[in-house]
Amino acid sequence: MDDNLHSNYADADADADDHSSDAPTPLPPPNPHHHHHEQTLTLTPSSASASNPIPFDDDVDDIIDDDDDSATNPILTRKQKPLSSLSTPTPPPIKKPAKKKTTNSVWTYKSTSRKGKKKTKPSPSPLPPEDTVLITPVPRFPSDHRSSDDSPSLPISLSRLHKAERVDLSDDRLSASSSKGYRMVRATRGVLAGHWYFEIKVLRLGPTGHARLGWATEKGDLQAPVGYDGSSYGYRDVDGSRVHRAQRERYGAEGYGEGDVIGFYLGMPDGERYAPRPPHLVWYKGQRYMYNTDGKDESPKVVPGSEISFFKNGVCQGTAFKDIFGGRYYPAASMYTMPNEPNCEVRFNFGPDFDFFPENFGGRQTPRPMSDVPYHGYDDKVEGPVENGLSEKVN
Structure with missing residues (x-):
């Protein structure tokens, strides 16, 4: 093998x-x-x-x-x-990309599809400042119920319009009560300048009731306590602290409770010069609106030398606020209780007969009672309707 x-x-x-x-x-x-x-x-x-x-x-x-x-x-x-007979394959030649042909032919095909790029409309140019108007609805208008809320023949009292729904008024419209969360009520008349005084007696707080009392302008929030925003100044019952813009600061030596009489002093020399312009009211789509021709709200101005002070049973607790904002200030109160508890109740006294009118105001000018404030109605000038350019004064 x-x-x-x-x-x-x-x-x-x-x-x-x-x-x-x-x-x-x-x-x-x-x-x-x-x-x-x-x-x-x-x-x-x-x-x-x-x-x-x-x-x-x-x-x-x-x-x-x-x-x-x-x-x-x-x-x-x-x-x-x-091996000498073997050779590497020759690579194919590189082709250059063909140039796009340009033609002037009028028969060039164009797509008729509607799915092309959407045409954007030019944004409208902003209106000039003189054509810009800021309007704010006025859901409650005093002139609608002027005969029943305030009139030259009526004394100052608590307003049926400038109060929260949960606030109840007595028949003489001098007592106010409320339950659950804080709610506010204001008087029918306010002041722009001068030195003024009124009293509030705490009738009932109950086991869970509280009160914040003081001054507020027409811009103060009715669904909040006095001192909640920049349009009101309050005095707190718990510890006697002062409240403004929801900020509490130590003020009085102690708080107040049932049976105490609190006095409210307001001094605004030359306050008219620093008061905001009265709002212009117009009819628009069947409703009253406030409007500003410059398109923005007017910034509040400070009244030099102005002050707010509180008194407890005739004793001054000191100056609570200085150099307050200008505006028309109304006596105001807000009450609070827990649910299923009796209403917290307070009673206003606008004068001239006060329970504890101070004999000495500590160098301050002697105030006038709020009962002397004349009827002023509402600072309004209603023009309308604005849709057709008509203008008329509503009395």
Whole structure:
């Protein structure tokens, strides 16, 4: 068997000599200890060095490992080309992008689809300042109920209009009571300048009741306590603190309670000069509105030398506020109790007969009672309707 194998290899070598001038590399004899005889072939082509053999790939090894009894291996009889005959493929030429053709043809196709870019409308230019108007609705208008709320023939009292819904008034409209959250009530008349005084007696607080009393303008929030915003100044019952813009500050030595009479002093020399302009009222879409021609609210002005002081049973507790904002100030009260508790109740005394009128105001000018404030109605001038440009004064 070894002679036949040697003969086969010799024939293969002789065939290779016809195509190569180099001597073939002799093959080692097969190993007799293996059933499958493994041979390693090293072919030396004419263009390769004998010191750098080129191994077969994995597929050739698999074929050589087949049965040794097979016929002459076709791999061994395949002619090999010299490496010099191999050449790398030429890469395809790079094409330049075609230029976009420009044409003046009038027959160029244009899409008729409506899904194109939406046309944007130019934003309207803002109106000039003289055409800008700020309007504010006036849901409650005093002139609607002037005959029943205030008139020249009536004395000053508590207003049915300038109060929260939960505030109840007595028949003479001098006592006010409320339950649950803080609610405010104001008097029918206010003052712009001068020195004025009135009293409030605390009739009932109950186990959970509280009160905040003081002065407020027509802009004060009726659904909040006195001193909640910048349009009111309050005096608190719990610790006697002063309250403005919802900020409490220590003021009196102690608070007040049921049976106490609180006096309220207001001094505003030349207050008319610093008062805001009266609002202009117009009819608009069936409703009354306040408007400003300059399109913005007027900033409040401080009244120099003005002050608010509180008295407890005729004793001055000191100056509570100085240099207050100008405006028309009304006597005001706000009450509070927990649910299911009796109403907190207070009673106003506008004078001239006071329970504890101070004999000494500590160098302050002696005030006049609020009962001397004349009827002024509401600082209004109603023009309308504005839709058609008509204008008329409503009395």
